Amino acid sequence: MKILVLGGGLMGPAAAYNALQDPQVTGVTLADLSQAQLVTARARLANKPGFEKLTTVQLDLADLAAASQLMAHHDAIVAALPSAIIATGLRAAMAARRPWIDLSWPPEEQRPALRAQSASAGILVIPGCGVEPGLTEIWARHLAEKLDQVDELHIKCGGIPATPSGPLGYKIVFGGRRLPLRPYPSAIVENGQLTTVPRYSGAERVHFAGIGECEAWHEGFMPWLLELDALRQLKTGTQKTVRWPGYAAKVTVLNEMGLLSDEPIDVDGVAIAPKKVLDALLYPHVQMQEGDRDITTFRVEAIGTQAGQRKTYQVEMVDHFDETLGFTSMARVTAFTGAIVARMVARGEVHGVGFVTPEQLITGQHFDRLIAELAKENVRFTT
Numbered sequence: 001m002k003i004l005v006l007g008g009g010l011m012g013p014a015a016a017y018n019a020l021q022d023p024q025v026t027g028v029t030l031a032d033l034s035q036a037q038l039v040t041a042r043a044r045l046a047n048k049p050g051f052e053k054l055t056t057v058q059l060d061l062a063d064l065a066a067a068s069q070l071m072a073h074h075d076a077i078v079a080a081l082p083s084a085i086i087a088t089g090l091r092a093a094m095a096a097r098r099p100w101i102d103l104s105w106p107p108e109e110q111r112p113a114l115r116a117q118s119a120s121a122g123i124l125v126i127p128g129c130g131v132e133p134g135l136t137e138i139w140a141r142h143l144a145e146k147l148d149q150v151d152e153l154h155i156k157c158g159g160i161p162a163t164p165s166g167p168l169g170y171k172i173v174f175g176g177r178r179l180p181l182r183p184y185p186s187a188i189v190e191n192g193q194l195t196t197v198p199r200y201s202g203a204e205r206v207h208f209a210g211i212g213e214c215e216a217w218h219e220g221f222m223p224w225l226l227e228l229d230a231l232r233q234l235k236t237g238t239q240k241t242v243r244w245p246g247y248a249a250k251v252t253v254l255n256e257m258g259l260l261s262d263e264p265i266d267v268d269g270v271a272i273a274p275k276k277v278l279d280a281l282l283y284p285h286v287q288m289q290e291g292d293r294d295i296t297t298f299r300v301e302a303i304g305t306q307a308g309q310r311k312t313y314q315v316e317m318v319d320h321f322d323e324t325l326g327f328t329s330m331a332r333v334t335a336f337t338g339a340i341v342a343r344m345v346a347r348g349e350v351h352g353v354g355f356v357t358p359e360q361l362i363t364g365q366h367f368d369r370l371i372a373e374l375a376k377e378n379v380r381f382t383t
Contacts (some may be wrong), residue, residue: 001025001346003339004071004098006061006089007080008032008041010175010288011103011130014327014335015078015342016041018377020050022343029074031059044326061085067092075346076101078338082176083107090114094121101342103130103334111355119354129341129358130334132157133222136239136300137359139381142367143302143313144230151235152303153189153225156206156216158242159330162293162321166285168251169244173294173330178279179286181251183260186218189237194223200255202240203248208297208318216240217248224357242297254278288328293321296329298381317381333379340373 003019005012008030016030028050032038038056045051061067061081071077071093079089079102086106093100094117105127106114118125128134136155144150159173172179185196203217219241225231254260259278264271288294298317305311319329327335341362344350349369350361362370371381 001343002027002029002074003076003078003342003346004029004031004074005078005080005339006031006059008034008037008056009080010173010328010331011080011335012078013041013044014331015080015103015339016054017045017048017050017325017327018336018339019078019343020045020048020053024347025050025053025343027053027055029055029057029070031057031070033058033060048325061089061092064092064095068095071096071098074098076342078335078342079103080175080335080338086110087114090118090125093125094118094123097121097123099124099126099342099345101126101129101338101345103134103338104128105133115355122353124345124350124352125355126341126345126352126358126361127355128222129338131296131298131330131337132239134337134358135298135333137222137225137357138362138367138370139300139315140225140302141228141230141359141363143300143315144228144304145363146313147230147302147304147306147311149233150231150302150304151233152301153231153234153237154299154301154303155221155239156242156299157240157297158214158216159294159296159328160214160242160244162295164244167282168247168286170247170286171288171292171294172283172286173288173328174334177283177287178275179282181254181260181275181278183255183258186220186239187223188218188221188239189226189234192233192235194221194226198252200248200252202238204240205245206242206299208242208299208316211295211297211318213245214242214297215245215248216242222357225359228359294329295320296333298333313383315381315383317379319379322378332377333374336374336377336379337370340370344369 161171296319
């Protein structure tokens with residue numbers, strides 16, 4: 001079995017590492033446009049088990065012939081790419097007829113066409129196969145199916161710096177230079193209907209053992225969860241991001257000032273998107289520096305009835321920066337998940353055509369295998 005990992009930033013090397021540990025994997029290729037990124041990635045993986053199975057390749061995904069040729073020599077592809085270039089890589093995967101497991105999603109406006117094209121090409125695309133989206137929805141389905149009737153579903157997840165600093169008390173733990181800040185409303189389920197509320201609203205204090213008090217605010221309920229049989233009668237559903245206290249209030253001010261907008265405005269005759277200015281100003285404060293450590297917080301709660309009795313099921317995870325391997329916690333829980341699922345696909349254990357979200361596939365024995373594989377990497381859940 002051969003696995004191709006696209007992207008040599010924070011996530012890609014962690015996905016490659018996880019795949020290299022599998023005895024059934026005979027080769028892992030890590031590809032990136034930047035040779036410097038590949039040199040850094042090789043240095044990070046050089047003393048890790050399985051390194052002898054690793055190949056690095058400088059690749060421009062815009063070169064469709066070269067990209068599809070490389071993909072054709074692998075059994076599955078793990079994409080750890082910026083959202084803006086996912087479509088470019090995915091078209092090469094379609095040409096190569098190879099399954100695509102993505103830690104993220106392409107931009108929303110590109111999704112309808114890519115859905116149709118991937119279905120026509122006959123390949124499986126698993127988007128949002130990381131921690132959130134990904135593990136949050138996988139666990140949501142698993143807990144929901146324990147109940148006869150699910151009335152409420154509440155998801156809380158987020159990556160935070162171990163030591164908050166800077167104006168937001170936040171560090172970018174996923175990669176890239178753009179802050180994950182969006183101006184548009186968030187989806188929630190209220191009175192059984194999907195509706196919207198202002199993003200960063202609904203801030204509530206939430207406590208995690210060993211971490212202390214954080215806050216969680218509305219980020220957006222994944223609407224496709226309502227397509228699951230177990231959640232069709234859901235009355236209340238929330239999906240909130242976790243940060244250190246005070247974050248939501250600060251970002252709300254930035255949003256109200258229009259600084260989260262990607263729509264250019266005129267500044268002395270120059271068209272400038274406010275969000276680009278904000279990213280440039282804040283990046284020095286939110287960039288992960290040498291010595292920085294991160295934490296991933298995770299909680300999913302399903303409330304309803306079972307055998308006529310009121311019942312609540314809850315799962316929780318708190319994961320820390322890996323001091324031994326040097327991977328961020330966010331890279332561990334995100335990239336390891338994608339790499340494990342990619343190997344399930346490569347082995348022919350899960351099947352599908354077109355866009356299929358993770359919770360539709362990773363159930364039953366596949367769910368058990370995913371959780372067991374994560375436990376091997378010391379990513380553990382408590383219920």
